[in-house]
Amino acid sequence: MTRHGAEVRVARYPDGAVTPEDFEIVEVPVGHPGPGQVLVRNTWTSVDPGLRLRLRADAPAGYFAAFPLGKAMDGVMAVGEVVESRADGFAPGDLVSHAQGWREYAVVDPAAVQLGGVGTLTRLDAGVAEPQVFLGPLGGMGLTAYAGLHVVDALRGGETVWVSAAAGAVGSLAVQIAKLCGNRVIASAGSDEKVAWLRDELGVEAFNYRDGLDDRLRAVAPDGIDVYFDSVGSDHLEAALDHLNRRGRVAMCGSIAEYDSGPKGPRNLFLAVSKDLTLRGFRGSSNLHLMAEMQGRISAWLRSGELVHRETVFTGLDSAPRALAAMIAGDTTGKTLVSIG
Amino acid sequence: MTRHGAEVRVARYPDGAVTPEDFEIVEVPVGHPGPGQVLVRNTWTSVDPGLRLRLRADAPAGYFAAFPLGKAMDGVMAVGEVVESRADGFAPGDLVSHAQGWREYAVVDPAAVQLGGVGTLTRLDAGVAEPQVFLGPLGGMGLTAYAGLHVVDALRGGETVWVSAAAGAVGSLAVQIAKLCGNRVIASAGSDEKVAWLRDELGVEAFNYRDGLDDRLRAVAPDGIDVYFDSVGSDHLEAALDHLNRRGRVAMCGSIAEYDSGPKGPRNLFLAVSKDLTLRGFRGSSNLHLMAEMQGRISAWLRSGELVHRETVFTGLDSAPRALAAMIAGDTTGKTLVSIG
Numbered sequence: 001m002t003r004h005g006a007e008v009r010v011a012r013y014p015d016g017a018v019t020p021e022d023f024e025i026v027e028v029p030v031g032h033p034g035p036g037q038v039l040v041r042n043t044w045t046s047v048d049p050g051l052r053l054r055l056r057a058d059a060p061a062g063y064f065a066a067f068p069l070g071k072a073m074d075g076v077m078a079v080g081e082v083v084e085s086r087a088d089g090f091a092p093g094d095l096v097s098h099a100q101g102w103r104e105y106a107v108v109d110p111a112a113v114q115l116g117g118v119g120t121l122t123r124l125d126a127g128v129a130e131p132q133v134f135l136g137p138l139g140g141m142g143l144t145a146y147a148g149l150h151v152v153d154a155l156r157g158g159e160t161v162w163v164s165a166a167a168g169a170v171g172s173l174a175v176q177i178a179k180l181c182g183n184r185v186i187a188s189a190g191s192d193e194k195v196a197w198l199r200d201e202l203g204v205e206a207f208n209y210r211d212g213l214d215d216r217l218r219a220v221a222p223d224g225i226d227v228y229f230d231s232v233g234s235d236h237l238e239a240a241l242d243h244l245n246r247r248g249r250v251a252m253c254g255s256i257a258e259y260d261s262g263p264k265g266p267r268n269l270f271l272a273v274s275k276d277l278t279l280r281g282f283r284g285s286s287n288l289h290l291m292a293e294m295q296g297r298i299s300a301w302l303r304s305g306e307l308v309h310r311e312t313v314f315t316g317l318d319s320a321p322r323a324l325a326a327m328i329a330g331d332t333t334g335k336t337l338v339s340i341g
Numbered sequence: 342m343t344r345h346g347a348e349v350r351v352a353r354y355p356d357g358a359v360t361p362e363d364f365e366i367v368e369v370p371v372g373h374p375g376p377g378q379v380l381v382r383n384t385w386t387s388v389d390p391g392l393r394l395r396l397r398a399d400a401p402a403g404y405f406a407a408f409p410l411g412k413a414m415d416g417v418m419a420v421g422e423v424v425e426s427r428a429d430g431f432a433p434g435d436l437v438s439h440a441q442g443w444r445e446y447a448v449v450d451p452a453a454v455q456l457g458g459v460g461t462l463t464r465l466d467a468g469v470a471e472p473q474v475f476l477g478p479l480g481g482m483g484l485t486a487y488a489g490l491h492v493v494d495a496l497r498g499g500e501t502v503w504v505s506a507a508a509g510a511v512g513s514l515a516v517q518i519a520k521l522c523g524n525r526v527i528a529s530a531g532s533d534e535k536v537a538w539l540r541d542e543l544g545v546e547a548f549n550y551r552d553g554l555d556d557r558l559r560a561v562a563p564d565g566i567d568v569y570f571d572s573v574g575s576d577h578l579e580a581a582l583d584h585l586n587r588r589g590r591v592a593m594c595g596s597i598a599e600y601d602s603g604p605k606g607p608r609n610l611f612l613a614v615s616k617d618l619t620l621r622g623f624r625g626s627s628n629l630h631l632m633a634e635m636q637g638r639i640s641a642w643l644r645s646g647e648l649v650h651r652e653t654v655f656t657g658l659d660s661a662p663r664a665l666a667a668m669i670a671g672d673t674t675g676k677t678l679v680s681i682g
Contacts, residue, residue, distance in 0.1 A: 062615065063616075233611070238606075247627075252610075252613055252614050255610075255611055258611070263608045263609060263611055264606065264608065265579075265605065265607040265608045266606040267605065267606045268604060269574075269593075269604070269606050269607070269610075270574070270595075270596055270599070270604055270622075271622070272620065272621075272622025273593050273594060273595060273596075273622040273623065273624065274403065274404040274622070274624065276622060276623050276624060276627045277621075277622045278619065278620070278622070279613065279619070279620040279621075280619045280620075281616065281618045282614065282617050283615065286588075
């Protein structure tokens with residue numbers, strides 16, 4: 001019997017906003033694992049802002065290399081169940097994470113280092129959390145939030161931290177980790193519903209950036225901010241540079257405001273000189289040494305109920321393109337996920 | 342007898358390039374020092390790129406606040422000789438530095454902290470170096486070069502460091518300090534004469550940025566750069582972001598390319614995320630704790646001849662506006678100074 005499974009392919013690079021028509025869903029035969037490989041049936045796959053960067057003909061080679069047209073999309077996180085194994089240490093029924101998502105079945109080589117290690121085939125402890133949590137708080141999202149606060153020395157607490165895109169997968173974790181570490185946290189998002197969630201559920205000061213970044217920051221942080229956690233770039237980064245205090249820091253993990261429109265540099269970057277500011281770009285995966293520490297702290301906070309997580313779930317692999325478009329448009333809250341069969 | 346002395350005042354804020362007509366030279370009566378004050382006859386005054394930032398009606402308050410029109414320009418470094426003292430620790434004949442340059446005589450209060458401490462009235466050891474050297478390698482220029490390399494961890498050596506504006510006061514020191522600390526140094530400047538000086542006198546690889554930043558960097562550093570020392574901003578900073586290696590760092594101490602034209606943000610700042618880059622803005626004066634260490638090392642290198650310094654000297658206070666215009670236009674090499682009577 002030959003198994004078949006669906007996979008998502010890029011049909012064309014979007015011109016402006018991503019639409020489902022930029023993708024095609026194709027049913028393909030599923031191979032058996034070769035020596036040292038495992039076959040995984042994916043049950044959840046991740047929807048990440050960074051995917052947008054790879055939907056470009058002119059994407060530079062390297063970390064955000066273009067997805068090739070007409071092929072399965074490599075380098076996207078998934079969790080699933082091992083169905084066949086020819087690799088030591090993996091057996092049918094194991095819960096695993098890896099980087100060959102956006103398809104129903106994947107043949108995975110445990111020896112291949114994926115996404116800087118974050119996406120390398122990993123056995124997960126099903127007793128710790130539900131499977132999809134390893135794509136969110138206990139996976140790359142948790143690592144990105146935790147590492148971002150680490151690289152700007154904001155885990156020690158006692159400062160004022162602004163987190164943008166704060167209702168998103170990484171932002172909502174950065175908000176809560178920063179608060180649990182003893183900082184005063186200011187959160188911003190793009191809808192009143194998200195702002196209400198941030199205030200009521202996460203218990204932080206929050207504002208809708210559409211009401212005016214500069215005015216709202218001045219009102220909520222008249223004494224300035226010390227740290228800015230940036231997933232947005234563009235006007236948000238400029239506002240942060242304006243409102244940062246002396247020796248302030250920016251953790252830069254993305255610039256979603258620029259992914260459709262193209263890049264904009266902050267026109268007030270010179271303030272970094274006059275205010276002794278540090279801007280640190282980082283990948284979560286460059287901080288794998290923090291993974292165990294992060295998982296230990298976050299799983300304890302999840303158990304105690306001190307940290308909550310929210311998911312926006314789309315059902316069925318064919319909803320993945322729609323999920324990506326919705327996420328980039330700001331229409332999802334928390335971690336955006338696709339549940340597969 | 343009432344002493345008289347000349348002072349430079351801003352007559353109008355320049356529209357585009359600085360011209361001598363933007364200033365006026367006025368002869369004013371010189372007061373006697375009050376209790377706790379000293380009267381200094383300035384012998385050298387400094388010409389710094391940062392002055393351009395203060396020649397704007399719309400300069401923000403703070404570190405680079407606008408010079409008021411029709412008044413002496415405060416916050417500009419000078420060295421001179423005490424001629425009258427009513428302050429403990431200062432006597433006629435003392436060589437001193439302070440922040441009331443661009444005038445022939447200044448009444449200075451030793452208790453006033455100027456320019457973050459760098460400009461506070463300080464007695465200098467005339468045996469160590471010629472007076473004007475305290476406006477260059479042994480003063481704020483040396484501190485800025487040394488601190489910039491320090492904040493991006495480039496004093497430990499072993500890396501490839503690109504210094505722009507490398508024939509300038511700060512750049513030429515950064516080049517030499519980085520090299521003496523064991524880095525491979527690449528220097529850029531805007532004329533073939535400067536490039537020849539960098540190659541022949543400072544002994545580093547050098548190129549003229551007008552020959553094409555991207556091409557020249559690719560040719561001279563095919564394996565990329567680890568550190569970029571930025572005094573230029575604009576296209577130089579963009580080129581650096583393109584050519585920096587993983588975990589590269591930028592020390593940002595100014596952006597002279599933008600001072601006349603207005604600010605431009607780097608359009609490829611997102612590379613900071615994918616390459617784990619750190620951009621650190623800094624003021625020399627925020628690193629006063631390094632002053633003694635810097636002076637110790639640089640004075641030893643000056644004595645041994647391992648570090649050289651070049652000066653472009655204009656004679657007479659009335660040449661100061663012309664000196665500033667020439668420096669911003671890139672027509673000076675090394676430290677730009679005005680010798681006063």
